[in-house]
Amino acid sequence: EVQLVQSGAEVKKPGESLKISCKGSGYSFGTYWIEWVRQMPGKGLEWMGLIYPGDSDTRYSPSFQGQVTLSADKSISTAYLQWSSLKAADTATYYCARRPGSGTGPHHFFGMDVWGQGTTVIVSS
């Protein structure tokens, strides 16, 4: 079974750092793009960026560039989303999702076909 399993919920204080994970299984992890999506409480979906685990090619939405860092370790089929200094406004649920593609880029004809269960991050003093 193809699946993405994300790390558990986090409660952090403003200014703290955090790294959440997304582990793929049941497919060749290095040959699909991993996208990250934010959903703030009661709000819609926002695209953050994506990474190709095969070579760690990374692309960010301008809204999130410089605010977060995407990374991946192909050897353990895991992608990461990290913050160096959290803010209360980072409180949200974060989803990873798979997108077919290649080293030249994601195949935009295909949607995000497999999603993780989401990681809820609460930032509060």
Place this chain on the structure above:
Amino acid sequence: QSVLTQPPSVSGAPGQRVTIACTGTSSNIGAGAAVHWYQQLPGTAPKLLIYGDTNRPSGIPDRFSGSKSGTSASLTITGLQAEDEADYYCQSYGSKLEVFGTGTKVTVL
């Protein structure tokens, strides 16, 4: 950040047909970019419902269909069922960005 506009809500009785519109621009849908639709049931992760404008992934019932024309796309649910009550999002690509729609809540009366 959303540049794809959807109605906030639509509703229908069981068995009825409902359509959700997704309006983009000449930079995304109007440029020929594919449109995808996702269903998000309460408290769960989104699920791909339609990809490439009109295609259903394996396991998606044929009561869900997609279409596209000009700078807009639509999702139609034919024969609405109680379990279809959820939030629905369109998604496309343009100007090197993936973009989501504002989301539509479907209520089954």
